Amino acid sequence: MELDARKLRILQAIIDDYILTASPVGSRTIAKSTDIGLSSATIRNEMSDLEEMGFLEQPHASAGRVPSDKAYRLYVDSIMRRAMLSPAEMASIREHYSKRFSDVDDIVKQTAFMLSSITKYTSMVLAPRLHAARLRYIHIVPLGDNRALLVIVTDAGLTRDFLIRTPKSMDDYDIDRLSSLLKRRLSGRRLDEIASMGLSELSGELAEQRAFLDAMLASLSGGMDEAASRVELSGTKNILSYPEYNDVERARTLLAAIEKKDMLYRMLAGRGDVEFTITIGQENENAEMKDCSVVTAKYRVGNEPLGSFGVIGPTRMNYARVIAVMNQIGMSLSELLTNMFEEERK
Amino acid sequence: MELDARKLRILQAIIDDYILTASPVGSRTIAKSTDIGLSSATIRNEMSDLEEMGFLEQPHASAGRVPSDKAYRLYVDSIMRRAMLSPAEMASIREHYSKRFSDVDDIVKQTAFMLSSITKYTSMVLAPRLHAARLRYIHIVPLGDNRALLVIVTDAGLTRDFLIRTPKSMDDYDIDRLSSLLKRRLSGRRLDEIASMGLSELSGELAEQRAFLDAMLASLSGGMDEAASRVELSGTKNILSYPEYNDVERARTLLAAIEKKDMLYRMLAGRGDVEFTITIGQENENAEMKDCSVVTAKYRVGNEPLGSFGVIGPTRMNYARVIAVMNQIGMSLSELLTNMFEEERK
DNA sequence: CTTTAGCACTCGGTTCATGCGAGTGCTAAC
């Protein structure tokens, strides 16, 4: 059977309507709401065909039709037209990003918040990978009791600290010496360079502290990964607004699934090369999310993709709008971060 | 009418049953389930009296009775007996606190998580006020572009950083000098001392940087307040498990109310002098929470109460158990924090 | 061959009556 232009048009009308109303769409609705100029009977025939082809499903015999995952896939791949945001919305996003942020974590949180409030879906934002950041400052603060705090500051004022154990043999003075040595040797380098640095490069004057340095670099690189894998969630309670989750039990299982941050992380971090990913319903690896779609996008610092963000909603989500919003947010976010980081390098 | 021992006993039985089942309790249930040795008719009479006195309510004429807020108030004030945790539970809490934490924020998060998983209610934890902490290390990292990062490390390895603006007239060298001067002058002092410090004490050699110092101290003390007012929430989705929130709409309004962190903050920070506070149903200032009870408690560092934590649940929450759990967690938490801080002072 | 009007049919949701059961309130007897 052929998927001709008319079938496509009808399918689009059904999807558009279903995205809006969340209730099965009947042939008469389509006949009236579009200017397609066909009677409901004709549309009925076409809908029957579309069902046979797997694009539509009937919840029960006498109900209207509901788009299948396959239909949404077709929709996002070929039918959907790019949506435009209203100037007011675009301005509002830009304005959000024009204010001062205290640090990168703050930006991540605000982005998640904005994304969920604009789209009314659940949003998630992955913190930027620090690998491309440059070390601006490093210091070891002895805490006594064989512990010390490794404090680093990178470009853009990003700070991280790591609790490390110090060898018994080192006293505060040694730590201080080591600290200023590290500062001299590592300042200005990229963090990933430092993390993967052969000890040989450092060990010249520091041979005796080899084990300690080893542990330190390990915790630094571990900390980088950990920080990058932190997923900021926002708007989880939006899920409760959608009729598909009117049943508390369903809502709860979905919420429980979403709290598994490692799964979200895989979703966000996966598929390294593409700009946008759209995962629809059963395409999700997770069974609990088979009624959800996930849209993710990357953001950049300069030209390097350093993080990503996404939206979780029902399969009947407003893809066009979500993509438009994410596009705008991605641009503003990338620009902001790029400025913050580049500013430091000039 | 007199609230005699028998009435009390019946009321207690009703409350106990209702806490367990969430459905109205009938006279026969009480007659059978307790060894009170009265017929259902007698209990019926007593229940009628209790209703007249305002301790019980009838959802509708032919249903059993439900305890009123007033009943819960009486219950927690005088009827309730302290519950004991099982040794296994106590051990599990202690074990949780025996592992290494990376920092105070981590402890706060873990505490919130534990509290909600053990009680199955929603939990909240207020980060400790830093006022009593001592400054161990302070440094200003110039970031260029008239900005700098003020990094402080306190007892117990707590780090905070604040972005500050530097006067045009200062170059990196000035900042460095100022930084080490501050370190010499402020190390070992309590943060609240520092924040409220008259500039006169510092201005001797630093007169020319007066405005800058002023701004710095302000942002330090602002940062302390802000950090302390951060409320960590956990287990919000537990709310969905309770039959009183089977209706998605109700659940959503409650969840929306709970997300207002400033309200939670007021709940946790208020009532400065008592150890435990219990707020039942309509006693809550917030109308959305009129079916909820909130239990809060303080935790200490040494002898100073530096923070608090709490549980939000339905009014029919298991108060005795919640208090037992919070007692245990409060002790373990206070002990852990005290050790972390004291260790630094010895 | 395509489109459309017409019609029988399907099936979920609503409404309404019915019955059941849990629970009460009252009364009279113990």
Add this chain to the structure above:
DNA sequence: GTTAGCACTCGCATGAACCGAGTGCTAAAG
């Protein structure tokens, strides 16, 4: 004061009747 007994009250579950949205099919019109 306590209790047995009984009429009464409602919420809730069940099932019948009905409605309406929607379909599928057929036959006629284009």
